Amino acid sequence: METMEVETRSAPAVAPGVWPVAWTAIVGGLGVLFASTTVAVAVEPLAGILGVPLSTVQWISTGYLLALAVVVPIVPWAQDRIGGRRLWIVGLAVFLVASLLAAVAWDAPSLIAFRALQGAAGGILMPMMATLVMQAAAGKGLGRVMAVVSMPAVLGPILGPALGGLVLDTLDRHWLFVVTVPFAVGGILMALRYLPKDEPTRPTRLDVVGFVLMALGLAGVLYGLSNASKEGGFGHPDVLAPLVAGVAAIALFSWRTLRRTEDPLIDLRLLRHGALSSSTVLLLLSGFALYGAMLLVPLYFQQLRGATALEAGLLLIPQGVGTLASRTVAVRLAEKVGARWVVLVGFVIVAVGTLPFLTATEHTSLVLISGFLLVRGLGLGAVTVLLMALAFEGLARDEVPHASVISRIGQQLGGSFGTAVLAVVLQSAVAAADTPADGFQVAFWWATGFTVAAVALSLLLPRRAV
Known part of the structure; x- marks a missing residue:
């Protein structure tokens, strides 16, 4: 090939x-x-x-x-x-x-x-x-x-x-x-x-058993995670049962697919490529660091600051502006020094952009928060665009569809896990804290911790340019 x-x-x-x-x-x-x-x-x-x-x-x-x-x-x-x-x-x-x-x-x-x-x-x-x-x-x-x-x-x-x-x-x-x-x-x-x-490349046969296992696995995991905000968190039967069943189905699918020699539904052997495997792991973890925090920020505006859905959306615009602004710059830097260091610095910038929320209350300056959301967006743009590009580094044309699905599943599972974990953390922290603001601060500390972990894992990425 x-x-x-x-x-x-x-x-x-x-x-x-x-x-x-x-x-x-x-x-x-x-x-x-x-x-x-x-x-x-x-x-x-x-x-x-x-x-x-x-x-x-x-x-x-x-x-x-x-x-x-x-x-x-x-x-x-x-x-x-x-x-x-x-x-x-x-x-x-x-x-x-x-x-x-x-x-x-x-x-x-x-x-x-x-x-x-x-x-x-x-x-x-x-x-x-x-x-x-x-x-x-x-x-x-x-x-x-x-x-x-x-x-x-x-x-x-x-x-x-x-x-x-x-x-x-x-x-x-x-x-x-x-x-x-x-x-x-x-x-x-x-x-x-x-x-x-x-034109169609070749008349491959559908791996029906593999499709059923993977479909049930993903549906079970995502359904379980969607129920994590219920009382009892991850210990609730509506969370634990589908989550365990889903993970088991995905594990069985993976074992079966790696033993299959012809027409795999998803070619998991592509994970031998270091760029794809490392970027997928970081996309999964970034779901905690990036998308989980995307749950917390709008809730902070709505529940603590009394913002409407429209107002919360408008308050997030600085983060979007930062994300749009940094993508091209991040790529040009990665072409010169390699993607590893740009992604690592990007995660550091995301952590810095989250700092005001670690002590934020109902009275924290919205100007200050908007400024740091802009900074956070700069890090988000650098991280996401490079991780998504690295997933396809060095692959043949017929391998691209499988790599696209692998990275997409990693990103989706990471986002769902991150959202579910931080939702449970927020719910428990608010219930135990003296004030709702204290509960939000605890949840943002968790999000920052996941970001710091992503900084360390960025060292697994290849050094070469994209």
Whole structure:
């Protein structure tokens, strides 16, 4: 198997024709990210609008997440069968239909069902974003390309909550799902125009047993983690039982796949590449350090400062600005000194940007907090873009889909674990503390501790440029 040539010069060239593919992926990817983040702030209001308990309407988000996770492992096989261009268009078409159905849903069960369909489409599109662009990049200028392609992952968590709050304040619930339609339509039109036509590579057989094991494993783990905020935390049966079953299913899948010689559902042997394995481990850990803290910061604004969902989203904008600003600079530095040191410094900057929250109360200056959120965003941008690019370093074209799924699963599990752990920590700390502010400070100390651990693990990354 011939591996793609890896450029390690100070200014690696970018493959011709990669940018139209990248912008096509960005347009479609923004729809998927907004579908998740706009609804995240609307769960509690939707419970009142639909007249159902919060535990029921929570499935609007949980069902989306579980459906997305179940579909992700099948993407490499599907791309082999029908080709990347066709699979991307199919995913966007299903996402478009699901968005329109969710917009006209007549009650909570129908909305949950249509959101699950939307999540299944997202399970196709999320790993395909990286796959299409990395294959077009052909191993050249991966960091520079990923700095552009990672834009939806940056904009979604920042603009999504603000957009969701704005829709709820000015329109009605139906428009929460209509806002993603232009991205789906635009993504399909751009795919027809700019994505190169590719034929199926080979008629691989679907590993049905492996798919069932991995789907059940991911669904079990993510469902268990989604219940971690219940009383009892990780000891609650609704958390412990699915979590243990899910981990067991993933372990069995891994054991079986490593013994399989033909057509693995996910080629875990790719983890022998140091860049992929180390970046995946750090993406998983960054879920604690980065995404877990993304739960705490909006809650601090809403629960301690009395901000609305829209106001909390707007207060997060400085972090988004920092993230956008640092990505290109981080890539250029990595081209000169190597990704390892830039990622390490990035995690240090994230820790520094979290410092005010370690002592924050209801009266801490919002100007001070905004300034440090900008700093935190600078670190976030450097870390995420380089870890995502390193996952594809030195891989052949047919290995890229499997690497995309591996890194995506690592990122998703890390984010879910991080959110669940810090949610439990926050709940316990607030209950035990003298004031809610003291509880939040404890939770932010935990988030900072995970960030410090990530600093140490950054030394496992390869030294070479991206």
